[in-house]
Amino acid sequence: MFDHRKYRPFPAIQLQDRTWPDKQITTAPDWCSVDLRDGNQALINPMSVEKKTGLFQLLVKLGFKEIEVGFPAASLPDYEFMRKLIDEALIPDDVTIQVLVQAREELIKRTFESLRGAKRAVVHVYNSTSTVQREQVFGLDCDGITAIAVQGAKWLKEYAAQHPNTEWTFQYSPESFTGTEIDYAIEVCDAVIDVWQPQNGQQVVINLPSTVEMSTPNIFADQVEYFCRNLKGRQHVRICLHTHNDRGCAVAAAELGVMAGADRVEGTLMGNGERTGNMDIITMGMNLYSQGVDPKLDFSNIPEIIATVEHCNELPVPARHPWAGELVYTAFSGSHQDAIRKSMAYHADRQLPHWEVAYLPIDPMDIGREYDAVVRINSQSGKGGVALVLERDYNIELPKWMHIELSKVVQKATEQTGQEITPAAIKTLYDESFVNVEQPWVVSGYNIHTDADRVTALVRTADAAFEGQGAGAIEALCAALSKAHQCEIKVQHFDEYALGEGTTAQARACVALDVDGEHCCAVAVASDTSAAPLQAILSAFSRSQISAQAAAA
Template structure:
């Protein structure tokens, strides 16, 4: 049953002197949201008037200046919604609503009735022009299909004249444009444009729908460039794109189509739409943003956008949705986490003028995402990620040599559950395995004095009184513990740093010990820097078998 031979490849046009590959996107296109029409018709449960109103307000807040609000001649809810927007004055003066209608008089008449009293509107008329639709659906030849388009254009002009107080813009779509012979698509559009006479001041949009995505994006761009070159009154109309995502390339096709000469893009938030969906405005706009181009849309609160879209459409935003998904700025991989931690620190230290952080194409804060979500820990995570979580969430900056031991503890915990681990649990494990110290190894007090060029230490540790001598307090305590526990002991790493400043400042000390060939680690904080160092040493020692022997003795 799975036989590729039943399909044939899409035949590209010959365009040897194509110009679009040498161009670069530098400005955002004119945007038109079709969430309330294309998006709504694709929902399992179409939106109520209340939900449509909520989504319309979101689109206005984001910054859309052209919003397709429905197909008012096709259903009473769409008609009622358009009337609600107009009568309750929900449409800002700088926003133009757009409505869709087939090229049939009774539907066009109803459409203009729905728009009565609107300040400005785009009336979007369409009919299908593709070879398959002509032959298999309508049973009409080229002239028959073109006559439908011309009649629709004439009716729009006639009915618009009855409402002179509204500023009308006309839009025509040769539906299934990508399945239409290009010369014929141009012929039909030229005929429609001739009716509307843009040279006399009538605003006109020609919309070129990839109703079903049929080719690779570069072939679509060739089609757009060819069309723009051959349209008679190209400089007097706006060329719009309406790409669908059947091949998963709607955004790419729209981007290349703009390079090929188009001015405007229709799409939906998160790409909701028929079959695999419409062109995703969020993705294309954020693609521009990440290249330093103003997208002319405000996507700074992506959480609120996600919440509203999910509420109104009853569809979840995928966790891996480009730019907007919950997990798209999250790193579980250890190497990624380490690179992010280092790169963010470098970025801050060097005050770079542009965002250049490993694995993060934009600053998540720009769209309302917190850094807390950037690094999350599971069994695949590494030492850099664990260290970053402790530093980010708890202000605990640790020396690099301590990253691996902590990571090993955390990884063991995640492997035992097979689940992600919270930052709070990481902190608990850190305290349990590196900070917490039994009473027997708690520093109760100490005295230091110099003698014969060295340091003498008297320390009360738990219930023991120990004496030691060395070049400093750490060496003196190491010598005392070695004798008391009858073991060999060597400090392999030591790090200390101040926490804050002033009279309330504290110090954090980190110690790595090798006790009878076993590596152990300890961390401690105290207002006294020497006390912090001594207690860190004791915390490390308490985790060695020698500490148990000492207590037993």
């Protein structure tokens, strides 16, 4: 039965003078990737040593300075990978590797064996401290759990002393921190810190894992601030966060946790991890980037990152993944497309110092996305988006009234298929509907004569010649067509502009005619400013029923 009464709300921390809501993140935290450990253990098919090596190299390339590479005491592939990194000198001098181990001596011993010869390493020891784990899994009281943590801390100190040539950092996690009474979490961490004595120079990290996300992010931030305030050795340790995404708020919890005083954040690329995943470092890093804060990680080639992560994890990156997904910079909505088009033009014309474009929180080019993905067309798209595709991909700029004409044609095609339409298909529809003209209606020559305020135009095609008079060449040709086909022609819209500069520049003319009440449009490009509008008039007329009837006769 779906019954909410089966559950109870998570208790809030009584922290009336909290300060984190007034804080702002102005510098990136220390990052630690756990893709190769936490991410790997959540995969259907764990990574091979080869895949782990490739992902490690990507993490180094992105700029990670701390990377958790595995659980070498619990897995032979992890042990072999650890040895490969050290024996083949694959760890850059400015990168520190991290390994995880339970607070058990035989595992700690093997962990230090795996790290033999490392220049610098973080050994991350943990044991479960939550109320549920104590009561239901271990059957121990708080003193019993603390004894496990303290003994684990002592073993780390003892085995590290056997390898004096390595620079060691000790890290402790009260696993399921969020499910642990806050004062007891502080008590057990104080006990571990007393063993390690960071005030005397030992580097220490205290990790606060939201092993299972149990509350709203603000409550987690309260826990972190309360913890930081009351930990005895706070000034001598780095506080780290490791949030999971069970409630979909792992990134928000990490951000608020940093505002609450944390120094370091663990997570994975694209958020891969157990259950609903780990904290997504790309999302949090790009969140900072979008606010003008240097994330200290290089996400300039998101396509490469996605390709590597999908290959190593054998899991697809969702198309709507924040910042990185294939469709996150794509607009199908007509109003969105029009706003993007106008906003980008405004931005370019005024050379604004900061990026301020409608619907695009960052410049997609910054992370390796091309502008051709920003606007894509389906039946929901509008005139602005269709016009932008022609401008962007084919350098075809149309007057605003033509946007409507073109979008009608494209929308009809997409409604018939029910699918997205490609830029090439839009260009084909544009050509077929407005540009292409049958041979009998192609201008083969013309002569324009001006006498006082009257213009006489003689326009020849392969099959006919049309001569008429008017205030200008366009009016004169329309008069000739009206006389020849016994119809009424009105020019509703006309626009012409040069394509390029200099004597070799072409002209594009766009025209909309009313032929006996029938609406007809056409576009023509010619080598001079007189031929283009004359051809546009003939092309538009050729699309009318009057011309079709004449051809049939």
